Amino acid sequence: EIVMTQSPATLSVSPGERATLSCRASQSVSSNLAWYQQKPGQAPRLLIYGASTRATGTPARFSGSGSGTEFTLTISSLQSEDFAVYYCQQYNNWPPWTFGQGTKVEIK
Amino acid sequence: QVQLVQSGAEVKKPGSSVKVSCKASGDTFSSHTFSWVRQAPGQGLEWMGRIIPIFATANYAQKFLGRVTITADESTTTVYMEVSSLRSEDTAVYFCARDVGGYSYEWGQGTLVTVSS
Numbered sequence A: 001e002i003v004m005t006q007s008p009a010t011l012s013v014s015p016g017e018r019a020t021l022s023c024r025a026s027q028s029v030s031s032n033l034a035w036y037q038q039k040p041g042q043a044p045r046l047l048i049y050g051a052s053t054r055a056t057g058t059p060a061r062f063s064g065s066g067s068g069t070e071f072t073l074t075i076s077s078l079q080s081e082d083f084a085v086y087y088c089q090q091y092n093n094w095p096p097w098t099f100g101q102g103t104k105v106e107i108k
Numbered sequence B: 001q002v003q004l005v006q007s008g009a010e011v012k013k014p015g016s017s018v019k020v021s022c023k024a025s026g027d028t029f030s031s032h033t034f035s036w037v038r039q040a041p042g043q044g045l046e047w048m049g050r051i052i053p054i055f056a057t058a059n060y061a062q063k064f065l066g067r068v069t070i071t072a073d074e075s076t077t078t079v080y081m082e083v084s085s086l087r088s089e090d091t092a093v094y095f096c097a098r099d100v101g102g103y104s105y106e107w108g109q110g111t112l113v114t115v116s117s
Helices: none
Strands: A003-007 A009-014 A020-025 A033-038 A045-049 A063-069 A069-077 A086-088 A105-106 B003-006 B011-014 B018-025 B033-039 B046-052 B057-060 B068-073 B078-083 B094-102 B103-107 B110-116
Touching: A009 A020, A020 A033, A020 A086, A020 A105, A033 A063, A033 B103, A045 A063, A063 B046, A069 A086, A069 B033, B003 B094, B003 B103, B011 B018, B011 B103, B018 B094, B018 B110, B033 B068, B046 B068, B057 B068, B078 B094
Parallel strands: A009 A105, B011 B110
Antiparallel strands: A003 A020, A020 A069, A033 A045, A033 A086, A063 A069, A086 A105, B003 B018, B018 B078, B033 B046, B033 B094, B046 B057, B068 B078, B094 B103, B094 B110
16 A cells, blocks of 8 residues: 655645645655645545646646655645645555645644 | 535444445436545545446455445435444544546535444
8 A cells, every 4th residue: 555645744834925745655656646625624625636737726826746756736825715734645556545644734 | 527415424333334325416427436535533534445336346445345335326326335333433524526537526525424332
């Protein structure tokens, strides 16, 4: 089973600043990596798939990069609605698909 | 585009079973892939298994083999997830989702299952 490790666990950022979230896979997952955003009491929402392709409705301030074992989600200028928990997920080696433990982006 | 609506919250005793439903609408049902993901209180996401209704065969994470059963009813465009031999650690919100190539594009609203004596 592939282990996904996200860092940091919590990221404190001021509105308007840039946020950089990291996700590392225990072995290569090629570009089969997705990012989700989850707000309290809500289902996760797909942001990025294929490591860098924005899902329908994902604002352009969200960008994904990386391949193999190292991935990054960047939010260029944080808006109030972006404070949430973000999860990465690999879908290269199955079963099972595996998620990272999440990064909480909070207001500084 | 697929909309997913799940059944309501459940409270169960340890050792019993629970069956959660997920009704899909809006697009062709049988050829899609549907996954189940759970989230324990304050914890992260855990992928449980998936089904493609047209093939009627489910695949599971090793951890859930033998205790979780995922089925689909094409006539009602509904996917089901049943967990047997419930224990307190199964207390979680259970989500269904429609997958595209492995990632989950649309999600249900979640169903809270509480296991308590």
